[in-house]
Structures are given as C-alpha cells and as structure tokens.
Amino acid sequence: xxxxxxxxxxxxxxxxxxxxxxxxxxxxxxxxxxxxxxxxxxxxxxxxxxxxxxxxxxxxxxxxxxxxxxxxxxxxxxxxxxxxxxxxxxxxxxxxxxxxxxxxxxxxxxxxxxxxxxxxxxxxxxxxxxxxxxxxxxxxxxxxxxxxxxxxxxxxxxxxxxxxxxxxxxxxxxxxxxxxxxxxxxxxxxxxxxxxxxxxxxxxxxxxxxxxxxxxxxxxxxxxxxxxxxxxxxxxxxxxxxxxxxxxxxxxxxxxxxxxxxxxxxxxxxxxxxxxxxxxxxxxxxxxxxxxxxxxxxxxxxxxxxxxxxxxxxxxxxxxxxxxxxxxxxxxxxxxxxxxxxxxxxxxxxxxxxxxxxxxxxxxxxxxxxxxxxxxxxxxxxxxxxxxxxxxxxxxxx
Numbered sequence: 224x225x226x227x228x229x230x231x232x233x234x235x236x237x238x239x240x241x242x243x244x245x246x247x248x249x250x251x252x253x254x255x256x257x258x259x260x261x262x263x264x265x266x267x268x269x270x271x272x273x274x275x276x277x278x279x280x281x282x283x284x285x286x287x288x289x290x291x292x293x294x295x296x297x298x299x300x301x302x303x304x305x306x307x308x309x310x311x312x313x314x315x316x317x318x319x320x321x322x323x324x325x326x327x328x329x330x331x332x333x334x335x336x337x338x339x340x341x342x343x344x345x346x347x348x349x350x351x352x353x354x355x356x357x358x359x360x361x362x363x364x365x366x367x368x369x370x371x372x373x374x375x376x377x378x379x380x381x382x383x384x385x386x387x388x389x390x391x392x393x394x395x396x397x398x399x400x401x402x403x404x405x406x407x408x409x410x411x412x413x414x415x416x417x418x419x420x421x422x423x424x425x426x427x428x429x430x431x432x433x434x435x436x437x438x439x440x441x442x443x444x445x446x447x448x449x450x451x452x453x454x455x456x457x458x459x460x461x462x463x464x465x466x467x468x469x470x471x472x473x474x475x476x477x478x479x480x481x482x483x484x485x486x487x488x489x490x491x492x493x494x495x496x497x498x499x500x501x502x503x504x505x506x507x508x509x510x511x512x513x514x515x516x517x518x519x520x521x522x523x524x525x526x527x528x529x530x531x532x533x534x535x536x537x538x539x540x541x542x543x544x545x546x547x548x549x550x551x552x553x554x555x556x557x558x559x560x561x562x563x564x565x566x567x568x569x570x571x572x573x574x575x576x577x578x579x580x581x582x583x584x585x586x587x588x589x590x591x592x593x594x595x596x597x598x599x600x601x602x603x604x605x606x607x608x609x610x611x612x613x614x615x616x617x618x619x620x621x
Contacts, residue, residue, distance in 0.1 A: 236523040237449060242394060247450075255398045259448050265407050269414035276361050276415065284357035291478045295351040301343040306330060311344050350423070356477040358423075363470035365412060369405075370463040376401045377460055382453045386510035389453040390518040402452050409459055410443045442531060449524055454511055458532070461503055465495040488553070492546055499539035508532060 234243050247256045288294075301307075306329065315322065318341060327334045350358075382388035417436045420429060446455035468491035475484035511529050519525075 238394060238524075239519050239522050247394065250395075250397075256395075257398050257403075257447050257450050257452060261403070261407070262410065262444055262447060265410040265414055268407060268411035269418065272365075272411055272415040273418050276419070279361050279364070280357040284360040285353075287360060288353050288356045291356075293353050293356050293477060295353045300347055301340050304330070304340065307337070307340055307344070311341065316345055317341065352477050356474060359470045359473040359477065363467050363474060366463055366467035366470060369408060369412070370460070370467055372408075373405060373456065373460040373463055376405055377456060380453075380456075382457070386454070386457070386506065387514050387518065389451075389457075389510055390515045393515075393519050394450040396450060396453065398450075398452070402456060405456055405459070406443065406447055406452060410440065410447075413439045413443070442535075445524075445528065445531075449528065451528065454507065458503075458507055461498050461507065464498050465491055468494060485553075488550070492550055495546060496543055499536075500543055503539060504536055508536065 232244070238244070250256055307326065310318065310322070310326065318326065318337075323334050323337050326332070326337050330337070377383040380388075413436050417433070417440070420433060420436070443455065443459075446452065446458075468487060472484055472487040472491055475481075475487055508529075511532055515525065
C-alpha cells in the first residue's frame, strides 16, 4: 500500500517542476493550502444534502405540485408472472416479435396479451410526472442557489476579471473559506446525486448519468488536489449558469405552462450556446492552455487537466448540436416539449398523454355508439401517427 500510495502521489506528476509536497505541507501560520483529506468532508455533507432533498420534496415541492394540480398517474400494474418477470429483468424490457411469439407459445397467451404485459411492466418503472416535478424543483433550487453564491463570490475575486490571476504564485495560492465552501458544496451535491440514483426509480439513462456524475466528481476532486481551484471555480460557474434554466423549463413543462416552457427553453438555449461555445473555449480554455503555459509551464497533471477540459468541450459541441436539433424541430412543430430526452429524462411523457387521449376517445365512441368504436379508434390512431413517428409510440397505439 505504501508503494502504491507513493506511485499515485508522485510529485513529478502532480506538481510543477521544483515543487514538492513538503513545500505545501507546512505553510505560514494562518495560511491553508488545499489537501486531499479535505475532500472527505464532502461525504457526510452529501448525506446531509440527500436528507434535505427528501424533506424538500415532501414538504415544499410536493405541496407546490398539488397547488399546480400535478397528481401521480395511476398506471395499471402487470399481473404477476415469474416467466415474464425473468425475461423483463434479465433479458429485455422490449422483446421483439421472435421473443413475443416464443413467450406466447410457452405461456399459451395471445401475443397481444404478452405485449400488453410488457407495456404495463415498463410503465411501473417510470417515474410519475409528480415525481419528476419534485426532483426538478429540488435541482432548480440548488442550481439557482449555488449559481448565485458562485457569482457573488467570484464577483469579488480578481481572477474573475483577469484570468491570469489563476496562475500567479501557483501552486502557493491560499485556500480561502469562500472557495472551500464553494468547492465542497458542489462536490457534495454530485455525491448526493450518485447516492440518490440507487434509491430512486431506475431510469433508462441510469448508466449515462452515473458516468456523468462520476466524471464530474473526478474533475472537481482532481482540480482541488492540484490546487487549480481558481480556474475550477470559473468552470463550475460557467456550467451552473444554464443548469437552473433547464430545470425551470422542465417545471413549466410538467405544469403544462407551454408558453412559459417555450420561453425558458429559448433563454436556456441562448445561454447554453453562449457559455459552452463562446465563454468556455475563449475564456476558460484560453487561460488553461495558453496563459498557464506562459506563467507556470506544462507538467504531467497539467496535460491531463487540459485534456479533460478539451473532452468536455467536445461534449459541449455535441450537446449544443442536440439542443439545436430540438429547437429546430420545436419551431417547426410549434412546441419544445415533444422531445423526451431533454425534458423528461428519456420518458416520452407528452407522447403518453396523447396515447391516453386516444384511449379516452375510443372509450367515448364505445359508450356512445358501440358500432362506431372501431372507426373512432382508427381515426384517433391515424391522428396520433401523423404527429409522432416514434416506433415505441406506434407500437403502443397498435
């Protein structure tokens, strides 16, 4: 273990030339430098944030959802079946025609009955609109608060106005209380998101979000240990600028305030493009790549840090492209809520609402005039198919 620790904390990798860990171990009285041990305080704080989230969603977000008449949808539960449950949990949640025919023969069920069972079983695992509203309200509140704190703190910091101050006297830069709280709170929040993934309803994007949270935690921890807190605080603030607007757009979408949702989406898109495609590359990457090279020079962890930031910029470009596609489709359709990955965590919420409408229309025809039920179903199905081309939705309608 000692050999492994010595290899991991190799000074030649972490620190600039002619700097050792001993130089940072015993600063002058009243002076504190970042230490790896400080990161451990984020873990109990993450548990505290997780507990606050539970209380917030029950005592604040829940009543707000009720005030906006957002109720939990009552989905029909699939009848217990050990064979289908095993297929659902270990093989596939959306079986193809070959699997459906095999299961139909094995259970002596009609193929449509097997399809219906899998559809009902999938719906059981989907979080309700009320649940998603409460979660988004919690994230909106945190992102807004941490963004306001970050702006207030950085407004008084010299490196906000001249990024060269990120590298003056590096790595002998004093750790202030404001910078420490900013970093540890952000780190604790993403740890809490990691914890909550294992207690919340498991979603389709579980693995993607798990990797995202893990990468964020790694970047924050890496920059803290390396005492790149000044430039790291700028990176966090740039990302926090648009996050709360996305959550606000989600809240408006769940509450069915379409015009407000459209407006917030436009504002979010503009700020996202401005911060991720202009400010980040021409302000952040400029100082980490060029100003730091001029002032302190490159060293191994410098190369790694900038490589990670460049990968992050590639992701910014990809995300911007996806958002632009959503925006262009929204302009053509007149709505921004029809794309599921952005507003509902990969669940086709709005499409499900229209499928629900179709079912009600069919029921109305059946009650009013039994002979016209089939025609009513066909007309409603054709109407929805003209608006949506998602194969899963078409399969659900059929």
